[in-house]
Amino acid sequence: MNIGDAAKASGVSAKMIRYYEETGLIPPAGRTASGYRVYSSQDVHMLRFIRRARDLGFSVDGISELLGLWRDQSRQSADVKRLALAHVADLRRKIAELEDMASTLETLAHACHGNDRPDCPILSELEATNRAPERRNAASRFGKA
Secondary structure (H helix, E strand, O other): OOOHHHHHHHHOOHHHHHHHHOOOOOOOOOOOOOOOOEHHHHHEEEEEEEEHHOOOOOOOHHHHHHHHHHOOOOOOOHHHHHHHHHHHHHHHHHHHHHHHHHHHHHHHHHOOOOOOOOOHHHHHHHHHHOEEEOOOHHHOOOOOO
């Protein structure tokens, strides 16, 4: 099948398929005599694997490692589990950071009167370039603790 057919069958865009090939994540596709890429059902299966790993938030490097383990019939499931749990820990860290950011912004928004006056604690906090962000202390700075 051609790249368009492989893209439809796998759910991975043709542009991303080319990118994965350029970066070495997937092996170069076979070519027709006229130079068009040709993909097999095995290629589509691998692209679906990549798509699912991307949907779970794995980086290209993580997917590369997963593909290596997937292809290795002598792999140890402990290696796959280690990789998955490391990714879970990274996702949980990112979630905590996002929750912290949302909390800070909510606190700042509650401290803003939202009227026709120019005073705005949101802008004041963003302007404060001479100090590190103080997300966890924003509530106490604005008397909301």
